[in-house]
Amino acid sequence: MGYMENMGNMGNMENMENMGNMENKTKTTAKEKKKTEALLKVENISLSFIQYASGLRQTELKVISNLSIEAHSGEILAVVGSSGSGKSLLAHAILGILPSNAKLDGKMEYNGQQLTPEKKEEIRGKEIALVPQSTNYLDPLMRISNQVIGCVEEKNEGLMKKVQRDIFQKYDLKPDVDRMFPHELSGGMTRRVLVSTAVMSSAKLIIADEPTPGLDEKTLNETLSYFKDMANRGCAVILITHDIEAALKISDKIAVFYAGTVLEVANVEDFKNNGENLRHPYTRALWNALPQNKFQAIKGHQPMQDEVIDGCIFYERCSKKNELCSKGIPQLKSVNGGVVRCNNVS
Amino acid sequence: MLDKDKIAGFIGNKILRLLSLLIVVCFVSFMLIQYSPIDPVRAYIGEMPVSAEHKANLEEYWGVNTPPQEKFLNWAGDALKGNFGISLIYRMPVTDVIKERFTASLVLMAASWLFSGILGFILGIIAGMKKGTWIDKTIKIYCYVLAATPTFWLALILLMVFSVYLGWFPIGLSVPIGVTAENVTFLDWFLRLILPALTLSLLGVAQIALFTREKLIEVLSSDYVLFAKARGEKGLDLVLRHGIRNVALPAITLQFLGFSELFGGTVLVEQVFSYPGIGQAAVAAGLRSDVPLLLGIVIVSACFVFFGNAIADLIYQFVDPRIKQQEASI
Ligand SMILES: Nc1ncnc2c1ncn2[C@@H]1O[C@H](COP(=O)(O)OP(=O)(O)OP(=O)(O)O)[C@@H](O)[C@H]1O
Ligand code: SF4
Ligand SMILES: [Mg+2]
Numbered sequence: 001m002g003y004m005e006n007m008g009n010m011g012n013m014e015n016m017e018n019m020g021n022m023e024n025k026t027k028t029t030a031k032e033k034k035k036t037e038a039l040l041k042v043e044n045i046s047l048s049f050i051q052y053a054s055g056l057r058q059t060e061l062k063v064i065s066n067l068s069i070e071a072h073s074g075e076i077l078a079v080v081g082s083s084g085s086g087k088s089l090l091a092h093a094i095l096g097i098l099p100s101n102a103k104l105d106g107k108m109e110y111n112g113q114q115l116t117p118e119k120k121e122e123i124r125g126k127e128i129a130l131v132p133q134s135t136n137y138l139d140p141l142m143r144i145s146n147q148v149i150g151c152v153e154e155k156n157e158g159l160m161k162k163v164q165r166d167i168f169q170k171y172d173l174k175p176d177v178d179r180m181f182p183h184e185l186s187g188g189m190t191r192r193v194l195v196s197t198a199v200m201s202s203a204k205l206i207i208a209d210e211p212t213p214g215l216d217e218k219t220l221n222e223t224l225s226y227f228k229d230m231a232n233r234g235c236a237v238i239l240i241t242h243d244i245e246a247a248l249k250i251s252d253k254i255a256v257f258y259a260g261t262v263l264e265v266a267n268v269e270d271f272k273n274n275g276e277n278l279r280h281p282y283t284r285a286l287w288n289a290l291p292q293n294k295f296q297a298i299k300g301h302q303p304m305q306d307e308v309i310d311g312c313i314f315y316e317r318c319s320k321k322n323e324l325c326s327k328g329i330p331q332l333k334s335v336n337g338g339v340v341r342c343n344n345v346s
Numbered sequence: 347m348l349d350k351d352k353i354a355g356f357i358g359n360k361i362l363r364l365l366s367l368l369i370v371v372c373f374v375s376f377m378l379i380q381y382s383p384i385d386p387v388r389a390y391i392g393e394m395p396v397s398a399e400h401k402a403n404l405e406e407y408w409g410v411n412t413p414p415q416e417k418f419l420n421w422a423g424d425a426l427k428g429n430f431g432i433s434l435i436y437r438m439p440v441t442d443v444i445k446e447r448f449t450a451s452l453v454l455m456a457a458s459w460l461f462s463g464i465l466g467f468i469l470g471i472i473a474g475m476k477k478g479t480w481i482d483k484t485i486k487i488y489c490y491v492l493a494a495t496p497t498f499w500l501a502l503i504l505l506m507v508f509s510v511y512l513g514w515f516p517i518g519l520s521v522p523i524g525v526t527a528e529n530v531t532f533l534d535w536f537l538r539l540i541l542p543a544l545t546l547s548l549l550g551v552a553q554i555a556l557f558t559r560e561k562l563i564e565v566l567s568s569d570y571v572l573f574a575k576a577r578g579e580k581g582l583d584l585v586l587r588h589g590i591r592n593v594a595l596p597a598i599t600l601q602f603l604g605f606s607e608l609f610g611g612t613v614l615v616e617q618v619f620s621y622p623g624i625g626q627a628a629v630a631a632g633l634r635s636d637v638p639l640l641l642g643i644v645i646v647s648a649c650f651v652f653f654g655n656a657i658a659d660l661i662y663q664f665v666d667p668r669i670k671q672q673e674a675s676i
Binding site for chain 1: 568574580583588
């Protein structure tokens with residue numbers, strides 16, 4: 001029963017002053033982990049939707065291309081990027097819950113094994129858990145405890161009920177929450193309930209898809225600490241978010257998504273100071289757009305999915321572009337402990 | 347505590363509404379009949395030869411020469427006391443006629459309501475689960491065809507096939523010829539119920555099945571079903587756990603809202619199968635100018651449809667936890 005021992009150091013998660021300590025602690029563990037294999041490897045996947053345009057003509061809408069990331073046990077990988085860059089779809093692709101008209105190519109490995117559709121179906125909810133964004137992801141007509149417990153055999157129900165109660169206790173969810181319906185939960189409670197579903201599963205890979213929007217400062221920090229705890233207990237966490245600042249507080253690595261691909265995977269330290277260690281022009285632009293930095297947004301928007309782009313996908317908006325950039329997609333390079341897809345980095 | 351008060355308020359509100367509805371319905375029907383070329387005396391005497399004196403007496407009795415306002419008030423006054431007058435064509439109190447006829451119709455309607463509801467729901471769930479497959483298409487086509495079929499036409503077809511051609515069921519008349527009403531066996535009665543109930547059910551299936559299908563497809567593409575899948579739920583379990591739960595309430599509500607169509611269908615079907623229910627009585631009363639009976643039936647049918655709507659409302663307001671909560675917080 002993994003979850004029991006897992007619960008051990010979840011005690012004071014409100015205690016965000018400890019955050020600094022925790023960061024140091026995990027940095028060392030992260031370093032150790034570097035040598036080990038990644039728990040999840042996503043290599044060069046691309047994803048398109050088959051659509052029927054006027055009449056019976058089929059078109060393919062490419063929404064993810066040449067995307068690679070890795071998630072390591074005990075680490076938090078933040079995935080940031082603007083709306084529509086394919087973050088949720090990546091999560092759904094890993095879990096194998098894409099809509100039926102989606103076409104997925106490329107390679108995925110979990111724990112050294114090929115992640116086939118069958119394998120995904122087998123391990124989702126057990127080895128890999130999703131923490132969704134909002135109360136919409138809870139059945140509006142089912143009581144909270146039933147949802148969190150999920151679909152279990154009858155003989156295990158009593159036991160699971162107890163486990164669920166214990167987890168709720170740890171997250172400070174009172175017994176009357178068990179019998180509530182989703183619409184009766186406050187924002188913070190919803191978050192804790194959603195996180196509980198992942199803890200309940202004792203999964204080793206946690207994918208959180210924007211778990212923090214619309215939260216006040218305190219609840220935000222609290223929620224982030226839950227994920228930190230999961231990583232400290234040895235889970236690999238993929239934290240999908242819009243909020244770079246939140247991501248920086250707890251993650252070990254940050255993957256920057258843009259128009260369906262990864263432009264850079266940076267370490268948290270790279271974001272220190274003025275961000276001069278950041279590799280990609282887009283990451284820098286994001287960094288500069290933050291309020292506490294220069295608060296400068298870059299012009300333009302990410303290309304639409306139906307635009308065909310030969311060269312660098314960021315070409316239009318890049319201030320450092322040169323001739324080479326519009327001819328062929330830049331190669332993914334390892335630079336300085338991170339990876340980047342740009343011609344102008346060495 | 348809160349619920350109790352709320353339910354009391356709900357019922358009070360509904361009763362007030364029903365009363366005002368009945369007043370309007372009675373008045374309008376009364377006026378319509380008043381200004382239509384209906385002659386109650388003719389209706390009563392039918393083809394019998396009567397003397398002029400007798401006729402004058404009857405005219406006096408039926409109030410042919412009293413002004414309509416007064417007639418309405420007289421009738422309403424009696425009706426309030428529970429006396430709806432004497433049916434002209436059945437020669438017995440309207441209340442008795444309605445009691446007997448409505449019971450027969452109620453059995454017919456209840457049977458088809460339940461059957462169409464359950465079958466329609468199941469078909470809708472299957473179609474929604476198998477969206478886009480041949481099963482779904484078959485069910486959909488069946489529903490569209492049925493939705494476009496006139497009730498009496500389907501009734502006639504069934505009558506022709508099963509009663510005339512195959513001879514499985516009796517043709518018309520609730521009571522076999524030569525048997526008095528008291529001697530009708532349950533089986534006789536049951537055999538006569540099957541075809542009309544089947545007609546109504548087959549037609550009722552279409553709407554509920556299509557609705558359930560749409561609703562289930564909507565639920566299955568919801569975020570919470572996606573999350574359930576992400577947690578490893580799948581297949582029939584998933585549909586049973588989340589699909590049925592979220593589709594059942596709106597489907598049941600719709601079925602209650604269908605009371606008016608059910609009643610309309612019953613009138614036609616009873617006509618075709620000579621089923622001695624309220625619908626048949628309504629048609630007879632209309633054709634043969636039986637004003638007291640007609641008014642009585644109007645009241646009963648209005649109450650019936652109102653009742654269906656009230657239950658739908660009740661489900662909506664008291665069973666759905668989301669609405670319950672919203673109201674409480676206002
Ligand atoms: N079923 C679908 N059919 C066609 N296109 C789709 C489908 N689902 C998503 N897309 C497109 O894929 C792109 C990526 O979607 P995705 O939901 O992954 O974005 P995201 O990065 O999670 O954005 P957000 O931050 O708003 O959640 C979007 O532009 C969206 O329009
Ligand atoms: S490859 Fe060229 S265009 Fe693209 S980000 Fe680098 S410099 Fe800019
Ligand atoms: Mg998203």
